Amino acid sequence: MLLKRIIPCLDVAGGRVVKGTHFRQLRDQGDPVAMARTYSEQGADELVFLDIEAAPQERATLVDVVERTAREVFIPFTVGGGIREVDEIRTLLRAGADKVSIQTAAVQRPELITEAARLYGSQCIVVAIDAKRVSETDWRVYTHGGRQLTGLDAIGWAREAERRGAGEILLTSIDADGTRNGYDLALTRAVANAVQIPVIASGGAGHPKDLAAVLTEGRADAALAASIFHEGAFPIPDTKRYLREHGIPVR
Amino acid sequence: MIALVDYGAGNLRSVQNALDTLEVESSIAVSPHELAGADAIIFPGVGAAAPAMAALRARGMDRALLDAIGRGTPFLGICLGLQLLFDRSDEDGAACLGVLAGTVERLSTKEKLPHVGWNTIDGVARHPVLDGLEGEAMYFTHSYVVVPKDRSLIAGQTTHGLPFVSAVAVDGMVGVQFHPERSGAAGLNLLQNFIEFANVAQADHSLS
Numbered sequence: 001m002l003l004k005r006i007i008p009c010l011d012v013a014g015g016r017v018v019k020g021t022h023f024r025q026l027r028d029q030g031d032p033v034a035m036a037r038t039y040s041e042q043g044a045d046e047l048v049f050l051d052i053e054a055a056p057q058e059r060a061t062l063v064d065v066v067e068r069t070a071r072e073v074f075i076p077f078t079v080g081g082g083i084r085e086v087d088e089i090r091t092l093l094r095a096g097a098d099k100v101s102i103q104t105a106a107v108q109r110p111e112l113i114t115e116a117a118r119l120y121g122s123q124c125i126v127v128a129i130d131a132k133r134v135s136e137t138d139w140r141v142y143t144h145g146g147r148q149l150t151g152l153d154a155i156g157w158a159r160e161a162e163r164r165g166a167g168e169i170l171l172t173s174i175d176a177d178g179t180r181n182g183y184d185l186a187l188t189r190a191v192a193n194a195v196q197i198p199v200i201a202s203g204g205a206g207h208p209k210d211l212a213a214v215l216t217e218g219r220a221d222a223a224l225a226a227s228i229f230h231e232g233a234f235p236i237p238d239t240k241r242y243l244r245e246h247g248i249p250v251r
Numbered sequence: 252m253i254a255l256v257d258y259g260a261g262n263l264r265s266v267q268n269a270l271d272t273l274e275v276e277s278s279i280a281v282s283p284h285e286l287a288g289a290d291a292i293i294f295p296g297v298g299a300a301a302p303a304m305a306a307l308r309a310r311g312m313d314r315a316l317l318d319a320i321g322r323g324t325p326f327l328g329i330c331l332g333l334q335l336l337f338d339r340s341d342e343d344g345a346a347c348l349g350v351l352a353g354t355v356e357r358l359s360t361k362e363k364l365p366h367v368g369w370n371t372i373d374g375v376a377r378h379p380v381l382d383g384l385e386g387e388a389m390y391f392t393h394s395y396v397v398v399p400k401d402r403s404l405i406a407g408q409t410t411h412g413l414p415f416v417s418a419v420a421v422d423g424m425v426g427v428q429f430h431p432e433r434s435g436a437a438g439l440n441l442l443q444n445f446i447e448f449a450n451v452a453q454a455d456h457s458l459s
Contacts, residue, residue, distance in 0.1 A: 002362065002411055003369045003388055040435065045369055071268050076390060076433045096264050098433065121298040123365060123392040167365060167392075198367050221363065251369045251388045 003249045004215045005045040005222035006240060007200060008229045010035060012081075013053045015061040019230065029230055033068045039229070040073045042236040045251055047077040048101070048170070048224060052145075054082020063095045070096020078126055080170075089116050093124060101170055103128040104143040107150055107157070110164055117165025126200075127161035129154055131187055132174040139173075139187050146174045154187065155194045162195045169195060170224065172202040180206025180227070188218035200224050208234055208242035215248050253449065254280040254289035256316065256332070258296075258306040262432065266295045266329070269432040269439060275446050283315035291449035292316070292324055295432070296331030297392070300340035300347060300355065303331060313348060320350055325449040326424045327380065327442075333419065333426030334397055342395050351419065352400040358393075360412030365394045370417075372429070376406035378420040379448045380441065387437040389429035391417075396428060423452060 010017045017029040051062050079092050080101030089100045117125045131139040131154035139154040173184035183204045192199040198221035201214040205225035214220045228234045240250045257279045270277045280286050307313040335347045340355035369388040396415040407418030417428045431438035
């Protein structure tokens with residue numbers, strides 16, 4: 001049977017993995033290639049690199065990280081952050097990325113999803129959705145790193161992304177992100193039930209039990225987390241052991 | 252020298268990176284004569300069948316592949332590279348290489364599609380390239396699967412709601428639906444098996 005995926009997320013700026021909140025107090029966490037290799041060896045199922053500055057002049061640095069990672073890491077990895085054009089997608093895929101994640105540009109110009117999926121295949125197009133709760137059953141889409149509200153509802157937008165050829169949805173709860181109090185299970189479940197394509201849940205992981213909850217109750221196909229892995233409190237092997245002990249099929 | 256078939260799509264780079272890690276020489280083949288001289292061929296791929304077949308035909312690579320397979324050149328097809336070995340794909344109605352009898356059909360399942368992620372391989376046939384694969388989890392990303400007419404070709408199965416064919420093998424030709432170049436240590440092991448298999452085949456060939 002298809003196993004649930006555990007995905008460490010690496011926030012990258014200036015060719016380094018960084019940690020910080022809202023672009024402030026960025027702290028250096030290490031070399032992205034070395035960290036990617038370590039996570040791969042520890043049993044991560046996939047990796048996500050997020051270019052948190054998304055500055056055009058830094059793109060060459062990101063492409064270099066992707067090339068070096070592809071030479072050493074033999075699990076799939078996704079690259080996202082500020083991607084606006086199909087040319088940028090091609091560059092990153094050629095450098096060795098397996099998938100790219102698009103977010104703000106996809107909201108502004110949904111045809112980007114259609115064009116990218118047609119050119120490179122749905123399997124490499126991940127649409128990232130940042131959603132914030134406005135009522136018990138209603139979540140709105142934000143863009144620009146969670147700073148700008150759009151008129152889209154998260155469930156409807158996920159459906160449209162699927163219809164346009166997205167291969168997966170990377171769903172982040174803005175409310176839960178950074179809290180370490182667990183994923184937004186209702187949001188994840190609502191989106192996972194609304195689409196046929198896999199949903200990667202993100203935002204709020206503080207303990208392996210949070211991953212267990214989002215992979216069962218939240219119906220997510222994969223769970224993405226950053227700090228619980230980076231800070232060493234719950235390394236990947238421990239997290240996977242916990243999930244296995246709780247009846248969740250993992251590699 | 253292992254030739255990687257280039258038809259403008261795909262993840263050639265990640266396969267070549269894996270071969271570099273295993274310290275084996277490979278080259279990207281874009282023309283028929285580059286396939287004719289190859290000791291072994293890896294046919295990787297992602298994407299749809301029709302554009303891939305059109306690109307192969309445009310350069311005469313379809314004929315060259317059939318010739319190389321006919322000569323018994325060790326061959327590994329990956330994902331689309333497995334699917335194109337069959338007669339026809341339902342994905343876009345494309346006529347494929349027709350090396351193996353059968354079709355490529357949308358995976359019949361109530362589970363989510365595309366089938367993305369790690370899944371295990373069972374019922375693995377005895378073949379040097381597939382040694383150690385039984386029970387291993389490998390990385391998949393696809394919605395279509397091969398349906399061989401001759402069930403004896405089936406060399407591995409995987410379950411996503413229903414079982415489907417995840418590996419075929421006949422003599423020197425092996426095809427896998429998953430991506431060994433993205434399947435961590437287990438994937439590198441399969442590629443290493445293929446390299447050794449190709450070396451043995453080449454040694455036998457030089458002796459004969």
